[in-house]
Amino acid sequence: MYNEEDSVPILCDRITDSMLGLTASYEVLFVDDGSTDNTVGCLKSRNEKDPRLKIVRFRSNCGQSAAMAAGFKHAQGKFIISMDGDLQNDPKDIKAMIDMLDEDCDMVCGWRKQRKDKLILRKIPSKIANYLIRTITRVNIHDTGCSLRAYKSEVIKRIALYGEMHRFIPALAKMEGARIREVEVEHHSRQHGKSKYTIARTVKVLMDMTTLSLFIRYVHNPLKYFGGMGLLFLFSGFAVSVIYLLSLFYGMMTVEEQNMIIMLILLFVASGVQYIIYGLLAEIVSSTSKYILTRR
Amino acid sequence: MADKVDVSVVLTTNNTSEALLRQNRGIVESLEGAGFSYEVIQVSENGRAGNSDTESHLRQSFKESAALKRGVKKAKGDIIAYIIGRVNIDTAGLNVLVEKVKAGSDMVVGYRTPRMDSKLNQFVSRAFNGLTRMLTGLKLHDLNSGVIVARREVYKKLPMYGDLDKFIPILAFRNGYQVTEEKVAQMPGTYRQSFYIKDFINRMLDIITVIFLVKYSKKPLHLMGLFGLILAAAGMGISFYLFIYRITGMGGIAGRPLLLLGVLLLLIGIQMISIGLLGEMIIFTHARDIEEYDIEEIIE
Numbered sequence: 001m002y003n004e005e006d007s008v009p010i011l012c013d014r015i016t017d018s019m020l021g022l023t024a025s026y027e028v029l030f031v032d033d034g035s036t037d038n039t040v041g042c043l044k045s046r047n048e049k050d051p052r053l054k055i056v057r058f059r060s061n062c063g064q065s066a067a068m069a070a071g072f073k074h075a076q077g078k079f080i081i082s083m084d085g086d087l088q089n090d091p092k093d094i095k096a097m098i099d100m101l102d103e104d105c106d107m108v109c110g111w112r113k114q115r116k117d118k119l120i121l122r123k124i125p126s127k128i129a130n131y132l133i134r135t136i137t138r139v140n141i142h143d144t145g146c147s148l149r150a151y152k153s154e155v156i157k158r159i160a161l162y163g164e165m166h167r168f169i170p171a172l173a174k175m176e177g178a179r180i181r182e183v184e185v186e187h188h189s190r191q192h193g194k195s196k197y198t199i200a201r202t203v204k205v206l207m208d209m210t211t212l213s214l215f216i217r218y219v220h221n222p223l224k225y226f227g228g229m230g231l232l233f234l235f236s237g238f239a240v241s242v243i244y245l246l247s248l249f250y251g252m253m254t255v256e257e258q259n260m261i262i263m264l265i266l267l268f269v270a271s272g273v274q275y276i277i278y279g280l281l282a283e284i285v286s287s288t289s290k291y292i293l294t295r296r
Numbered sequence: 297m298a299d300k301v302d303v304s305v306v307l308t309t310n311n312t313s314e315a316l317l318r319q320n321r322g323i324v325e326s327l328e329g330a331g332f333s334y335e336v337i338q339v340s341e342n343g344r345a346g347n348s349d350t351e352s353h354l355r356q357s358f359k360e361s362a363a364l365k366r367g368v369k370k371a372k373g374d375i376i377a378y379i380i381g382r383v384n385i386d387t388a389g390l391n392v393l394v395e396k397v398k399a400g401s402d403m404v405v406g407y408r409t410p411r412m413d414s415k416l417n418q419f420v421s422r423a424f425n426g427l428t429r430m431l432t433g434l435k436l437h438d439l440n441s442g443v444i445v446a447r448r449e450v451y452k453k454l455p456m457y458g459d460l461d462k463f464i465p466i467l468a469f470r471n472g473y474q475v476t477e478e479k480v481a482q483m484p485g486t487y488r489q490s491f492y493i494k495d496f497i498n499r500m501l502d503i504i505t506v507i508f509l510v511k512y513s514k515k516p517l518h519l520m521g522l523f524g525l526i527l528a529a530a531g532m533g534i535s536f537y538l539f540i541y542r543i544t545g546m547g548g549i550a551g552r553p554l555l556l557l558g559v560l561l562l563l564i565g566i567q568m569i570s571i572g573l574l575g576e577m578i579i580f581t582h583a584r585d586i587e588e589y590d591i592e593e594i595i596e
Binding site for chain 1: 591595
């Protein structure tokens, strides 16, 4: 469900074929993320032939998170599948995913075990990223970047996607209490278009990830984090002060050493007080949010 | 409906009656001349627009975003022309802008030329517009001409509070609408030749608003976290250097200003990161109300 150029006919055929074996009824939602080429035209002609293919068309390019959010919002099925429109995912894996959903799990992630990308450029960064995401967000799946996934509708509709949050759907789902499993999926090499990795982007993703890991643990009671940090600093400040007073009492310090230690105390106390104040502010934010209030 | 019109003109005004009359005459002549049906909605701060005793209100802050909102709500036309009275635009050319919207543009913004106000004003305006062009990628010459003509649904789609009305073209552009510009004339008359520090500060704040709105309102940590990290890293570096310096016995550090700098940078760094985190938290906990896309059509 993403924008792409001349992949449309092949993709439509593949999806229709893969759905033949399924007894359930289905709809296919294409989210066109402000394509400048004739993607919409192709989709429209398909839509005339098969009304089960629906199109949500954006006015401009809004990014993958927005596209997925719109798709999830307008999807009507009990189960929802997400996938990229670049033909790297294969719709024939969908059946196995839906079968798994029927059991005791709310979300099935695709695992591209045999990746068909160029080794250095994509595989290695993605391996590292996956390792980091796995450890930081504590979701135990191999491949968090594969967009071919199946969800129960009530789970994915509770997740709010914005910014670059689509990278962290498994972690967000876990926050909602979803049980997540994974299944190996086919992966084709990219035929059209290119994707890029940059250092700046990596730093941003890292920041997002750290933030999210904090949210996972602390969004319901942020004072636990900010206050914890604050107390740590304050306690350090206090400890250094005691040392300072003691040595002052016994006259073991030169003036130079005293000045130095006072700077240290200042740093600790100022940071500590600041953290605690932010913690209180964060509590206000958290306690006024509808989202938090409904699950506290 | 019989009272359906082509164009609604929303005129927010604090003007004296003379200028207002002239603007009104321009609107009437240009729209009537081009054969549009129209209505003019005047919104003023105190509901006494056109009174000559409103001179005292000229300097008062006038929430134009609220006025615009009220005007758009009342407007019956499919095309709405938003004119800020205080900018003193010659409205005689309004029909050209309206026709451009009719022809398919989502929004047409006026572009004052030739400028009649003071050279200093022009320079500041040019610098401001150049900077915004660079930051937003929206290629317009004059954001503050005070004339905007657009289809009604464009206005309805945009967030409108506080001073955001200054950035309507940018917001529309970011929402995927096609924004173009058209020359308009300034009314002959006297212009304020003075330039206040207050105006300058306001302009600077406007630019910061634009940057933040456009790039970081949904991811504050990307901006503040980055600055914070850089500052904190510098502070760490300085502190570490001084630490080594001290324990290897190269001399005292307590009297050195560098120590103060190190501590200062660390503190500011920690502060910025924390505030960035707090911002992220506000967005995250209110994410349900965020819709970052604009659907043009849904084909079932």
